[in-house]
Amino acid sequence: MSSPIETSHTLESLGVFESCRPESRPRRRLRVLFIDDCPTGSHAESNHHCRAFAYLWRRGHGVDHVCVRKETPAEDAGLWERWSTVLRNCADIRRLRRLIQRGAYHVVTARGDWPLTAARWAMAGQSSFFPLLVADRSGMAPLASNGRRRLPASARSSRVCHTLVSTRQDRLALVAAGMKAQRISVVAAGIDVEASRPVNTYEEARASIGVSPEAPLVCALGDLDCVDAQYSFLTGLAMLRHHVAGAKAVIVGHGDKNTLAQALEMLGVMHHVSFVEPGVTMRHYVSAADVCVCVAGDGTGERVAHAMACARPVVVSVSADPMELVRHGRDGFVVPDGDAHALAAGMAWMISNPVMAEEMAVEARGRVERTFSDRARAHQLETALINIVEKGGKN
Structure with a gap:
């Protein structure tokens, strides 16, 4: 199912991976939604995400990015306007929720406070396909330490989230907090080499x-x-x-x-x-x-x-x-x-x-x-997402 929120084509204006047009194609094409609340001070990290998702797009995956915030700082306006759909009101957010509930995406990855919200939306949907929810480190706490208390029982089934972390120490910390080790994958953090x-x-x-x-x-x-x-x-x-x-x-x-x-x-x-x-x-x-x-x-x-x-x-x-x-x-x-x-x-x-x-x-x-380069991280991210989706997230 195609998504009415199409922003992938604007990634080309960033010029990232301009020379990277791999001859090989992925064994499976993913439809990925990235929800970003742009927390203050995370702009460098956002650029790493930008490069990773640009790579996925170059490889032929469908990638949508939405930025959820009331205002875009002047210093970041150029970056976000070039490749993001900014959700500014309740109507936009309702449309995003419907997309997730209809099963428009294989993968929903979120930062900030959004992993828990996306999980609730997906579980309230009518689609038999539950998207793989991927949380980064900033979204770990509600999914790990509070997950059993705040998520419905169905969220603890085999259809629930998977988490990507950048270090083995993070993985061990989440296991200690109650998450299943099979639902945690390590993808190295990227830097702009x-x-x-x-x-x-x-x-x-x-x-x-x-x-x-x-x-x-x-x-x-x-x-x-x-x-x-x-x-x-x-x-x-x-x-x-x-x-x-x-x-x-x-x-x-x-x-x-x-x-x-x-x-x-x-x-x-x-x-x-x-x-x-x-x-x-x-x-x-x-x-x-x-x-x-x-x-x-x-x-x-x-x-x-x-x-x-x-x-x-x-x-x-x-x-x-x-x-x-x-x-x-x-x-x-x-x-x-x-x-x-x-x-x-x-x-x-x-x-x-x-x-x-x-x-x-x-x-x-x-x-x-x-x-640990952005390119290496993007390749690891693609491999991890495809492997998890092909398993149906069932671990």
């Missing part, structure tokens, strides 16, 4: 931030309010300076640097650490670093991926790598949380062995391109 390419050469990157090529530089990626993790890093930096003369660090992260003032002074690194807010200049600092360190903070996993995509050696703590990007000894070093000695040793090794560290960095970038 092209946007994470190194800034020109190492020397040019150093010049752009005013650091001499000879000065050992560590770039730490992590928010400043994660005080314990940052204290561990600063302790490791102080240890590193005993073995690597002149080592300095720049910390790229959100937060108030004054929260670390006492630690900086106590450890004697006050004049050897600078702070930068994440943004367009982050790539310059990553490209200029001898080693990138990721310790903790929300979204740190994506920062690890960007550092790897920028072809820089990385040292990460276990909790800072939820996507399990780094294979210890191959793409970088993984150290225990809070182990400043291991962190210092990892940084010292990378700085003292630049040739081998560079080989690791090249391997790391290749791994990100193969497994």
Whole structure:
């Protein structure tokens, strides 16, 4: 059944995957509806979704996207107007509900508060076909922890939702919350690999931030309010300076640097650490670093991926790598949380062995391109959706 909400054709105006017209076609054509409530601060994630669904469309799948919100921020108006139908009133939402209830889609995927609503709509429909409901991480809580209490009994049958998560840790958390493991699939989070390419050469990157090529530089990626993790890093930096003369660090992260003032002074690194807010200049600092360190903070996993995509050696703590990007000894070093000695040793090794560290960095970038790029994520998404739909969601 075709949908009167047809927005797929406008995806072409984005120019994403313009050169990607695969010769092979999927073994099954899907009809996918993506409901997005565009929560504040999720624009980068929305761009990842955009690229993934553009790929599905290029592959011949039917993809509709609706944006459910009263207003579209001026800074995002161009993006949404080019590829979205914005539902602004009750009549639009009723039409969307009828489409879902009539079985117009194989897959309904939703973000924000919409997974639970879409599930109720589908179960109230007359169609014998129940669409596969796919929730992302932001929609997990009501479906997992509150699912048994808030959903009707029929929602707990074999016709209910399936959830896609980006890490095995997320999958384990949902299983612990009561969801069936068979209804949870892992699809790696995607990043824009092209946007994470190194800034020109190492020397040019150093010049752009005013650091001499000879000065050992560590770039730490992590928010400043994660005080314990940052204290561990600063302790490791102080240890590193005993073995690597002149080592300095720049910390790229959100937060108030004054929260670390006492630690900086106590450890004697006050004049050897600078702070930068994440943004367009982050790539310059990553490209200029001898080693990138990721310790903790929300979204740190994506920062690890960007550092790897920028072809820089990385040292990460276990909790800072939820996507399990780094294979210890191959793409970088993984150290225990809070182990400043291991962190210092990892940084010292990378700085003292630049040739081998560079080989690791090249391997790391290749791994990100193969497994965690937007294109790779889109391929994994297509495979996962087709497999689940062919099974009828019955697990």
